[in-house]
Amino acid sequence: MTSFLTDGxxxxxxxxxxxxxxxxxxxxxxxxxxxxNVxxxxxxxxxxxxxxxxxxSFFLALMQLLIYVGAICVAIVFAIMLSPPLHLEAPKRRIPKLVLSAGAAGLFFAAIAAVSWKTAWKPAAQRGTDWSITTIGHFLLTKYSLVFEVISLVLLVAIIGAILTTGFSRRLSS
Known part of the structure; x- marks a missing residue:
C-alpha cells in the first residue's frame, strides 16, 4: 500500500x-x-x-538553476532594462559599420573553423578518461578550478556593470 502511494x-x-x-x-x-516571456x-x-x-542528476539540476535560471535569465532581464523603449526610432545603420562587423564575424568564423579542422578529434573512450558528470565536477573543482572562478568573476563584473549602467542611464534621463 505504501509503495503504491509513494509511486503515485x-x-x-x-x-x-x-x-x-x-x-x-x-x-x-x-x-x-x-x-x-522571460x-x-x-x-x-x-x-x-x-x-x-x-x-x-542532482548536479545537472543545480547547474541548470545556477547557469540558465540564475545567470542567463538575469542577463536577459538586464538587457530588457537597458534597451531603449520600442516607441523610439532606431538609428539608421551605417554601411561601413555593417561591413566591418561582417568582416570581424567572418574572420572569427574562419579562425574557429581552422582550429576545428586541424584538431585531431578522438572519442572519449579512446583517451581512457571517464567523462561522467562526477569526473567533470571533480575536474571543475580541482584541476580546472581557476577557470571556474574566472567565469564566476566575469559574470559578477557583467552584473555590476549592468547595474552601474542602469544607474547612469537613469541619472541622464532625469
Whole structure:
C-alpha cells in the first residue's frame, strides 16, 4: 500500500513538473510582453531542472538553476532594462559599420573553423578518461578550478556593470 502511494506521489510530482515546463514554455512564447516571456522562460527552465532531479542528476539540476535560471535569465532581464523603449526610432545603420562587423564575424568564423579542422578529434573512450558528470565536477573543482572562478568573476563584473549602467542611464534621463 505504501509503495503504491509513494509511486503515485512520484508520478504526480513528475506530471506537475512536466506541466510547469510546458506552461512556462507556452508563457515564454505567446505573450507579447517581453517581461512575461522571460518569466515564462524562468519557469520552463526551472521545470527542466525538476526533470533532471526526477532523473537523479542532482548536479545537472543545480547547474541548470545556477547557469540558465540564475545567470542567463538575469542577463536577459538586464538587457530588457537597458534597451531603449520600442516607441523610439532606431538609428539608421551605417554601411561601413555593417561591413566591418561582417568582416570581424567572418574572420572569427574562419579562425574557429581552422582550429576545428586541424584538431585531431578522438572519442572519449579512446583517451581512457571517464567523462561522467562526477569526473567533470571533480575536474571543475580541482584541476580546472581557476577557470571556474574566472567565469564566476566575469559574470559578477557583467552584473555590476549592468547595474552601474542602469544607474547612469537613469541619472541622464532625469
Amino acid at each position: 506521489l512520484i508520478h504526480a510530482a513528475f506530471w506537475v513538473v512536466v506541466g510547469l515546463t510546458f506552461g512556462g514554455a507556452v508563457l515564454a512564447v505567446f505573450p507579447r510582453n517581453i517581461v512575461y 518569466l515564462g522562460l524562468i519557469v520552463c527552465l526551472s521545470g527542466v531542472a525538476g526533470l533532471f532531479l526526477y532523473l537523479g
